[in-house]
Amino acid sequence: MKHRRIPRRKAAVAGGAVVALVAAGATFQSANASDNTEQFSVKSLSAPAATSLAVSLTADLGADGAGAYYDTKAKALVVNVVSEDAAKTVREAGGKARVVQNTLKELTGARQTLTEKATIPGTSWATDPVTNKVVVTADRTVKGADWAKLQDVVKGLGAKAELKKTAGEFKPFVSGGDAIHSGGGRCSLGFNVVKDGAPHFVTAGHCGASGSSWSDSAGGSAIGTMVDSKFPGDDYALVKYDGDAEAPSEVNLYNGSAQAITKAGDATVGMQVQRSGSTTQVHDGEVTGLDATVNYGNGDIVEGLIQTNVCAEPGDSGGSLFAGDTAIGLTSGGSGNCSSGGETFFQPVTEALSAYGATIG
Template identity: 55%
Template sequence: MKRTTARRRRTVITGAAVAAVTITTLGLRPPADPEPDTLSADAAEQLAEGINSELGSDAAGAYYDVERRTLVVNVVNEEAGDKVRAAGAEPKVVRHSLGSLEEARQTLRDKAAIPGTSWVMNPKLNKVVVTADSTVTGAELDRLEKVVSSLGDRAEVRHSKASLRLLLAGGDGLWGGGVRCSLGFNVTKDGEPYFLTAGHCTNAVDSWSDSLNGAQIAASAGGSFPGDDYGIAAYTTNVDHPSAVDTYPGAQEITQADDPIVGQQVQRSGSTSHVRGGEVTGLDATVNYQEGTVEGLIQTTVCAEPGDSGGPLYAGTTGLGLASGGSGDCASGGESFYQPVTEALQATGSTID
């Protein structure tokens, strides 16, 4: 996925590490493997992108160890591990390559795209984790478990007592036609002010207000759902549209857009449950809503509730995603999914200023 903000990239792979020479007659030992670099989550995401590109089929995913502030890169052989160490990350030799896990995901798409299910490649487990909500029962559940079983240890099924749903109700709040969503990010397109929100919101509403039965402030101008879940609306009145997130109270300035990394700590703001935090647990997730399938989503442990749809996922001043759906709630806990904002910006031709 391409970035929407320009950033100078560093070269992260310079070749295989040079083997140390052991002089046994003098009792000398080769130097220990270099410790992985201490990194911010943003730096780890950049490093992972470069390493995965260099390793090609030898790469098997990566994640950020937030406690040690290091990047862990899965590899399928020790030679690739040497390259990872040389780049400043920690290698972990695993059984399944990204290609093998993607084959498992394709089998799920072909044979088990059942409403109420989701799946994502979990790099910490080196497998595809499939979740079935409480609506998946009987013959559909049997079919799902049979398909997952055929994938061996490349996949596993987990069951959720909650129901997977879009987060649309009937964060700054947006109202239209009895539907309430949340504004994601204010953006600029062709020099004019717009905002991003969820595609299932702009599909349902043509005219938006900032209060129930209020005057129009914006009109939907496009989007995509299902498949993706982003929408864009054009401001129609002269209202303030700062590049910031409402933090109830206060505001967090947003200066750029980027992609997250598994393990990163993030926050979400929405008009129902306000600001909540958690961890990114997966990328490129597939979610089979009752209304249709959406792919390429960010999966997190952040709770969310109806009305939070379209709200922003962010880390500091960096915008990451737009709330799509989830399960559970903020009283009992749950998980939520987000459309990557980088893709939404590119598709709509808009920018975060």
Template identity: 60%
Template structure:
């Protein structure tokens, strides 16, 4: 664990979240030598995603290409290219539409919901990327191979070196009766103070402390897992006003002013009570992970690492809350893949707001 803040500081944080996205200039499509802040890139990326959704079977998603510093919208009909260019994005003609790829996802949900597997649509490849961990062997592997093969070119199978696991452990950070997790974001519900963490954490404990065997600071009032993965914890002190900040694990904090949906190619960062601060990018949306404890859908797939105890910790981009750490494979020594519960979905379901 890195530079753990004091317990008093822990309760003023918006989570064990990550550092601000560096405000490096980026070239936007159609701007020539002009530059824009990451917030503008995010705005245009979401506008491109809205257009892709509106185009229906004439499109197949959108993403930010960090290498060329351009936003891309996949289209299956070249006549849609002018509409794409009008948003400032670059059109790319691909074979499979969003509805076709979503049908592939639905088929996988029926035929291959096997513990140790995951899948998400990757617009950069115009495919559903299916992942199997080392536990998928024998009859399970045969079943998965058949399901992927039946999808033809709509899907590709890859393998991860370590099993998919929920990032929960006994130890540090926010402590439950027999587990520890990481606080995500401080929120309010009808003016009262709460915080968000992972649902599998909320399932594991009804009360929480900021120190091991310490005094109770909050109670789990709602917990959703499997299916989704978020929990709402109410602070015992109804008069407290926890700050909307995140711990950067270097003695400083980052203010969080709101929540936003992720987009493929987005640079994000995460921090948790075990591994501290780490970054990466969004590689897929609406991902499904089949943990041994149950399946979760609608997740954000990323190249960010995480370790046991980081569950519930916050994923964010600058001042925007993005996700809550769910689980994944690998670690922060060898690298890994981590899935996150979208914060916007949790806020909507709970009637909560970022302070």
């Protein structure tokens, strides 16, 4: 029996994961921070190397650590700390230390307050290591009493939070790599993966329900069945290919070529990334936040997302977020479009892989 090969243009892959550092920025800005470099030199690091160092330092610093981000221009890891002893530990490891005002515990408490008092459709919040605050964003639908309430809650958090407005509207990008179709509309394939020795792919959970059939063309024959879907809370789903389909680990670049994907990895704030989707094809930008909470409305709240300034539009949902040969995330939703820009949020792909016991690359 011949094995059916999914054409390269029909098998986009990419993805990623997230390091639980803290959220946005990519320059040596400081807010309520001091810096004493002493005699230590700052190491020049690639983004993956900075991620590895951040993971190690986060474990070593414990409660004295207050988040980190990658400075793409200086190619250095910036680590927020709340004591000079912790700053010395960071400098000895080759990182850039900043002594800041707010601890992670305080910022986590601020997020909890927002959850309890300001769960309003059209809002998002993420911890920003550059400003050492929780940045709260409201879309254009937040008005009147809701806007006043949000302002009041953020004001009550003092120096631990700041409030911003975005011109767009937060929503899942329903209807991403290559196009995939079901009775509910069009999304995008995220990454081809292997589970229990069989080919599968992952996409966004809001694209469909468990048991739904998927094809690679509108009205076409089914190529697979969704075996599980998580949304809201998370935003990922697993589809099993029918038969022995060949599913190469690569992302469609929409220029006649593809990016090979060899692994899944962690996102860091400041990391340069690309997104591939069936509506707007390939766009790039950088990670601006981690562990973001987004309220899409109608009770659809998703947590633990990667926040970026990469544009996306409806139909890009589920598509690939990647950095070189590393899978980073699955397109969830956001505001704006690829004409005016905006924010786009991604489900960390490593969380989906772990949940399903699947591998990539």
